[in-house]
Amino acid sequence: MQSNSFMNADAVESLVDEMAGKLWSLMNERGIQAPLLVGIRTGGVWLAEMLHQELGLEEPLGTLDISFYRDDFTRIGMNPEVHPSDLPVPVDDRHIILIDDVLHTGRTIRAALNEIFDYGRPASVILACLVERKGRELPIQPDVVALHKVMKPGEHITLTGPEPLGLVIGTESNRESRNGESGAET
């Protein structure tokens, strides 16, 4: 596998600023106050931490590890590096902003939504992603995206970090089309 730097930390940070701006307008438009920001491990958590600061939210941040909800457990077995999910406040009747780094097949988001609903019944869920690429295998679309990226077959894009953040593009000859949003870990 080869990977090349596509964006450095400054460029990624300006994308995060853009996400924050779009989220701010969307929250105003929908009249959402005090949403619960939830980052999907690992890249989504880094982004959620930054957005949490930029939006000046007081509610604590949530993190999701979707290992126990993956649809490919029956094929690849247990992820040896599971982290606990943590939604620090009740999700019932709360507006949730779900953050992921790269939206590709949509399978990670399906797993994340299932997990969130096992915590309760949120008022709404907004999906915000840093990068969106073609290749959806499920009817899942983002509400906020900072960058739409056209990728060649066999290419994948990954957020690296947390210090410094960067986007890298890698190629892998026979990469399987599994839970492939954030290349390295899912």
Place this chain on the structure above:
Amino acid sequence: MSRGPSLQLDDTGRLRHFLTIDGLNRELLTEILDTAEGFAGVSERTVKKVPICRGKIVANLFFENSTRTRTTFELAGKRLSADVLNLNITASSTSKGETLLDTLRNLEAMHVDMFVVRHAVSGAAHFIARHAAPGVGVINAGDGRHAHPTQAMLDMFTIRRHKGEFTGLRVAIVGDILHSRVARSQILALNTLGVSEVRVIAPRTLLPVEARSLGVHIYHDMDEGIRDVDVVIMLRLQKERMQGAMLPSEHEYYRLFGLTEARLAAADSEAIVMHPGPINRGVEMSSEVADGSRSVILQQVSYGIAVRMAVISIIIGTQNQQSQDNKG
């Protein structure tokens, strides 16, 4: 420690049965603890279930009585969304003359994916693992005096939750080491995870001859052995396994080895007290200690569910990978 061919591990080192701590390395034990950490929060959610073992069947084969272990295994399986069968073997097939292997074959014909086995004979879970159909996992839930690896792992989880790192810890295991499958598994796990000192405190009559070879410091005096330890693990006095006069009396045992607040004062001021249950109050420990602020005995029970979820799901994961490998 080799990762070569063994009954428990497949040829790439993945866990396919969980029979004993012996032969498992630190990395694998840590993986079990980390996975259990991921499951620990599930009990506090609205829906106390995750879907990963949906469609799998776990059969609890208990040839010996157990309440805590059987119920926590049952809950663990159910929280993973597996279907759980509880078979009280003593009351069913074997009393009608069916052999153990016939019982196994019948359950396999029902497409059971995993057996959780408790048996009074040492080696029973190994026997079942050797004879189970390929792709069927076996977890040892206690065999004779030999091993009780999930109990040991939930104890390790409890220690890590309360003490953080294993390095630097002094751990004392007190009581009936001779009859205790729990003690054997604990000693192996503690040494593999790298605590600085494991002590066993026991009367000579309740200490197996091979104890010294297990890498422990032996004490026959409770007050001396408990000094400055960070963790005190009390074992149950296994009255039902005692034949002959191994002890003068329970009262005498309590006087010499019972854990009281006064004795506990010699341990580290932050020391925790553990017990695998069920407690004989006034024999192994006083009620003040059992119900006191340093006791983590009830936490052990809760953690047991998360640890058993981890072991079940890791083995089911290995089965999934194997069936995928076979397809490829």
